[in-house]
Amino acid sequence: MQAKRRDATALLLPIMIALPGAAAAEPAVLDEIVVTANRGPTALSETGSAVTVLDRDAIDRASAGSLVSLLRTVPGLSVSESGGPGGTIDVRLRGAETGHTLVLIDGVRVNDSAGSRDEFDFSVLTPTDIERIEVLRGPQSALYGSDAIGGVINIVTRRPDRGVSAHASVEAGSYGTVATRFGGAAGNDAIRLSGSGAIVRTDGFSRVGDRDSSEADGAAKLAGTVRAELGTPGDGPLLELGVSGYDQSADYDKAPPSLSDACPSVDLACYKDAAAIRGEAKNETEKSLVTGFAKLSGSAFDDRFEPSLTLFGTDYDRENREPGTSSTRVDHFASTSFGAEYQGTIGLDAYGDLTLGGRLEREQARYDTENATGFTAYESDRTLYALFALHQVSLFDDLHLSFAGRYDGDPDGADFLTGRVTAAYDLADLGTTLRASAGTGAKRATAYMIGSNLAYQPSYPDLISADIAPEKSVGFDLGIDQSLFDGRLRFSATGFYNRFEDLISFVSIAYPAGYFENVARAEAHGLELSANATLIEGWLAADATWTWQRTEDLDTGLALARRPENSGTLGLTLTGIDRFESRAALTYVGEQFNKAGEVEKIDSYLRLDLSASYRLAPQTTLTGRIENVTDADYQDPLGYNTAGRSYYVGLAWTY
Template sequence: MTKFFLLLSAAAIAAPAHSQTSPDSDAPEVVVTATRAAQPLSEIGQAVTVIDRAEIERRQTTVLSDLLATTPGVTVTRNGTVGALTSVRIRGAEADQTLVVIDGVRVNDPSSTGGGFNFGNLLSSSVERIEVLRGPNSVPWGSQAIGGVVNIITAAPTEGVQARANAEYGYADSVFASAGVSGKSGPVSGSLTGGYLRTDGISSATSGTERDGYRQYGATGRVGVEFAPGIGLDLRGYFADSRVAIDGFPAPDYVFADTPEYSKTREAYGYAGLHANLADGRFNNRVAFTIADINRDNYDPSFGNDPSFIGRGRSERYEYQGDFRPLDQVRVVAGVEREDSRFNDGFTFADTGITSVYGQLIVKPLDVLTITGGVRNDDHDDFGSHTTFGANAALALRTGTTVRASYGEGFKAPTLYQLFSDYGNRDLDPETARNFDIGVEQAFLGNRARVGVTYFNRRTRNQIDFRDCSPSELTTPGSICANRPFGVYDNVARAEADGVEFTLALRPVDALTLTANYSYIDTENRSVGDDFGNDLARRPKQTASVNADYRFAFGLSVGGTVTVVGDSFDDVGNTTRLDGYALAGVRAELPICERFAVYGRVDNLTDTRYETIAGYGNYGRAAYGGVRLRLK
């Protein structure tokens, strides 16, 4: 922490700070992630962080996981170079227990072992807004939302024609460019954004010298048609094609090192929905069909031109949601869904489905008090029925004090790989979690300052893990290990996490903003065995981040970010330690005219060497510069 404060001082000299949510704003913040319906943040009893487009551009973010790593309660690990497998853990939960949604489409990969989402391919080109909900939230979202939900919202159509573009160049021959246009004419509105990134990267293996490059091109689009006031059609699409070089374990030593291997990923997500907002907005209805299709191919040229591994994952979802306000103080949000998913890894093809129904009651007995309660039932084709509950309350006093409390349950259905692969077990139960948290936030100095603190505790049960089978189990009739010499998936793991999250946002003058957060997360392996009581792997107990930005009267903006991550262990046995580290970065942007600006940044200013996964490297000091264009 001494290093943290030294680097904080350096960042403060370079520039005062900016927060992810400005403390000086009269407009109420509205979020959709808590109940899947638009709600003022002051009415939500759960912990939510909002990152908007202005913050993304101010921080000059290219890879969104770098931005998520500076939010409260979130830790990020990456397998080396940009574009490599990147995992996001919320409040110490497993990375596979983070639900990711893009424009209303659940995008977790059905073909991956644990059903997780690879944040390595998620770039900032088209992202307009990110909502990060911390804690289980399975009532509105269903399976996967044990750690929390990351809700990505891309650029929406605007009134009038607007366009923006940027291009930058920097370290490792990196080129990043994006452009977008949006507008509305009569009942038809639309937006289209495209992006491209190419970089030579770094060697993913710390022992390697060969750079592992990355390339992605992608696009997102939206179309809206209003047939009548409040009644219309919504179409959304997302496409990304990525290629990344990866390192492996070449013969004869089979030690992690440079290899010519590479991986290709193609992602396509789509949403088609109809909405009907009736009775002056008191009865809002939505029906939709969504699709997520992910194709992954790994290649090893030393063994030929054919893929050495393939993964084909696809999910299709049909859903209805109603939002009914019988009284100003009472709101009901309810829905029914059907999801069908399938996967193919070249050896196993499997599919399954889940039918769900949920309901949430939102009541305001007082103007300053909002109480929400909900229940959900999921009927899985293979493991049966599961019911989830949740409740929260928010008390927003006129003194600037907001008190929040919540109880949430989460569950995660076994993945198709865990059920049907050669290591699968069709008798698996879903993973479950129970979480409660309580927090208070205080605004003062005319809402130019806010401080907050939240305590949480989460217990996870029936966690699915891969386990080896003993020789006696292999020959025991009826054992799940019978004839499974290489092991099997089973409900063998338990875990507990509790911690505290602190946040601070200041805007003492209009030109200066500062935000900071600190998280203490204590995770413990509660599984019976040799690892009982150990820390969970790759979960640092302490993380902290400070952001500062200052805008001079003549237009120049300067800023800095300091992030500190504490020590952790790379393995469940807690034998391989990952040392903590501190990173500092500075940035600046100068408008040349009303529509044109130049910008630049230096990441990892002190050229710190660190690992988030043992044996995998990370970027040292790196500089980038670019231009930005806006047309309105």
Template sequence: MLALGFAGAAQAQTTPPVTQDDSSANDMVVADSRIEPDIVVAARVPQYSYQVGQAVTVLTRAEIERRQTIVLSDLLATTPGVTVTRNGGIGTITAVRIRGAEGEQTLTIIDGIRVNDPSSPGGAFDFGTLLAGSIDRIEILRGPNSVPWGSQAIGGVVNIVTATPSQGAQARGQIEYGAHNSLYANAGLSGGTGALTAAFNGGYLRTDGISAAANGTERDGFRQYGATGKVGVELAPGIGIDLRGYYADSRTQYDSAFPPPNYVVSDSPAYSTAKEAYGYAGAHANLFDDRFRNRVAFTIADIKRDNFDAPNTPVSFFSRGRTERFEYQGDFKVIDQLRIVGGAEHEDSRFNDGSTFAATGITSAYGEAIVNPVRQLTITGGVRHDDHRTFGGHTTFGADAALALDTGTTLRASYGEGFKAPTLYQLYSFYGTRSLVPETARSYDVGIQQRLLGNQVSASVTYFHRDTKNQIDFDLGTFTYQNIAQTRAEGVEVELALRPVEALTVTGNYSYIDAKNRSTGTNFGRDLARRPKQTLSVSADYRFAFGLSVGGTVSHVGDSFDNAGNTVRLDGYVLAGFRAEMAIGHRLSVYGRIDNAFNEKYQTVANYGTDGRAAFGGIRVKLD
């Protein structure tokens, strides 16, 4: 059974219920117990996992702490269907690709706010500066899902939820020191009384880092301080106000100069700064005994980036991106067997890089029907229409079904469409083309999950296929962006979770992803760049009765190519990490880990360095 899924991703999939209220449902062995509907990423409203026909992986705060995760992308890299590349050490440009799609085709949400960068050429969210200290929960949906979420959800959606307050008072904190003179500290305080709840978290990371250039000797460091906050006020039963905020100030040293005569990545004193501010102000009203839930919100994403060739020099490049979004969503449970979800949105975005200032807007409406014709079967279908100020209108469809049998077998199938609007840079920059149309994708997947031995064993297999058309790429013939690319990706994802005894947890996944270039030309049929066909990972943790926990994760990433012509090979690699934590009472614990324990030499991007063996240790405290 371990051979089926030699991997390490946490996931939450609830057992099919005996009764509709699901009060006795147990989560999969690697997740905290949850009896509430909490999968939001699929339909953009809370659902039980047995109602979701799409492939979703859930990572909880417990898994983040068990794995001692600092940079979130390190944890995402061990989940099924996900590959991660980074241009050097912590803080450098990091792309998360889902099922072989582009990194720019991954939609990222933090606390209900779209955080993809409107000032970057492809509109990607850079995971390089996203730390895990304030995060309580991550949902990774694999496959197109533009009906509820709109543009960029071609590869999938990463939905991130930061610390959420509850009644009473809670506090947590940690401090860690380790390799490369790295210091990390994080603290959070949350609580509530009566109608008011609030949660605040602050963090700091400093490291001397490694050389971003693989052949370099100069260390490229990283520094970030940031904070998140949530405040909720219930004005009346079911009626309230929600405020959320996220801020991060980062400084990253990097090597990207290409000096003569070799024109390769080399040591450089260059560095960049990034200031990211995301905000949410909303109100909700739950009417008719909570059968009709309404939400209105205004969100903002503001990103400022500056590049410097060396300290004490003028800015060599800057970009400013800003998105403002107004949205309404209604969730109406018409009868127990029928739920209607719909909404309307308007988004304005703009960017400025010193040479180009541009702005655009998009107005959208969507609707979904969630139907339970019988207790075991959930069918979801939806449609969305987007009207873009520049390229015009686009309509998207999607549907999925989940059949959860009382035998512990769950069958899933989905058809999804995704689109990605041309970015402001692709439309209006010196290299832009205003006649661009959206990138589009059509995908389907089918899967089966089986639970055995009273949920001590859970195994699942999913097959997927996606075709992407009108993909925007840089045309070397015209030196402009054009709709010239087509791609195809298909593969299989296998997941396994075991809990043979209460103290031992073993999780695993294996992914085979065949991502091909289908564009007319010399690269037709070749592998897409930086898409390894096979990834494999296993994670195991054991907790002794006296409070000691030990664990480890081993991951394998197969060979890939660094360029579209498949002439530059990136060799596959195996990474192993080991960890331990000792509880001292109920509130304090000390922990330590060794990353890349066997000092594997590898690259995820050609000519860029990666971390060798590194050890870290810290203290964690919780008060409640």
């Protein structure tokens, strides 16, 4: 295929010239080929979309229990972490909502279809054998369908390789935290197997109220990944199998009160008393996610045709338990999806590559509750289907174009058409790539929204409709990637604009009654910058990112909640001392609204993290981290505590 024949001369999204900046993981220059941008291997210099790749080294340096600090290094991505270990972690791309980011694990959708917005809670994810994380920014529904309004995050696990390998690590530190990771692989040309796991336990701290004196909220996480390959890549049929599982048990407090809810007047002392009471709650939550795929691929007609068939499935289960004076409230969310996707790529020689495909999926979602008032239950079972096409062509060897279109169907009528076009102009002699993209996005109403409307429609037949139109977006971006001084300095700049229409909002009638309706509009625009530089060859490297974005609710004129206008990261990595490596990472998150329609804001903050490793022997490495070195006191979002200065030490072994 055309993209595969070309040498991957691209420079991976470098990382910017920043001001204060970020919990940096090193920008990913590791992979010059990305998969998510065009549903198949594509050199970055031929990719017109904005892509960031977080590589294996950066992932291995991150916390064993969470990828939050690593995600903050992606330009255009905002993270909200509600209370440390076991707390909810929401991600927003380019001003879009949490449910507007499609999350994939090995290409399989893992968004929680039983949630109110189909979002993915990143707190469930525990790093095991992750090869890389590709973040594709901007509307991508033409390639991936519903939910991809803001972009796509594809988590790619490590493929098994030939030979025998093994690894194990253990880390312990503050808040009674112990984390272990382990794995191994074996294989030959005919068959390859790999498996990995992780166990993370922490006593934690109180998520709400007084962090250190209120009842601590602990968490325990289990994760595992198994992959297998039968056949030789590029030589005959290849069968790939993969299963990933995650389980998290955690304590949690009631949500922090607002000043108006907690006290008759704006009284800070009263608020702190109310928050302290909520910080003593002994609530529990358990979340589990299992996802898997089986993919059969091959080639024919002298590699001019490359078909693949993928079977996939995901099961997501979440239960919250809140003890009361006389009974325990139990909320149970369950979602399951399974289906098949076919994709075939046809090589057209000078006319490029044409990819055609179709998808059939069964989605089931359910919510039920015990000992609770208000909207109590819903159950949804729907069949979704899609047809898509992508044409990639290169002109004059330097100009790379792509055109994509997709139709998503739903027997209930929530159909939509989306499109995308990209261009990349690769000026290899100058070390420059110019790129641009434009696309549309769409998102169906969730099962929760439809179920809620159906529950209250009989009481308000003239007001509430069961029909909710898909949310829509249109987005544009224009960027440049530049390499200077023989690759010692690489930088990237991207300007973007997104407009969101028919956004679905909850309209309250009388507690607990209400309904969902397409009533909101919003827009976001901004600038994403990134850079990395070799300061002293073989000794010192720097990387940085910066995001400036403006968001606006077009009906109220207010900025959208939990999207800071300014944020960034700055990292320095020292490698010049034999067997020793150290890194300093600075994160800045600017001021932002706490909730929609409010004037209450979350203060900006600056956080410094340090890490180091020393190779004791060829296969054994001693590691150490200090997080939040300056003991910065910050909250994100408001009312939820974050960890103070924390220390961790570990030992890693590889074979």
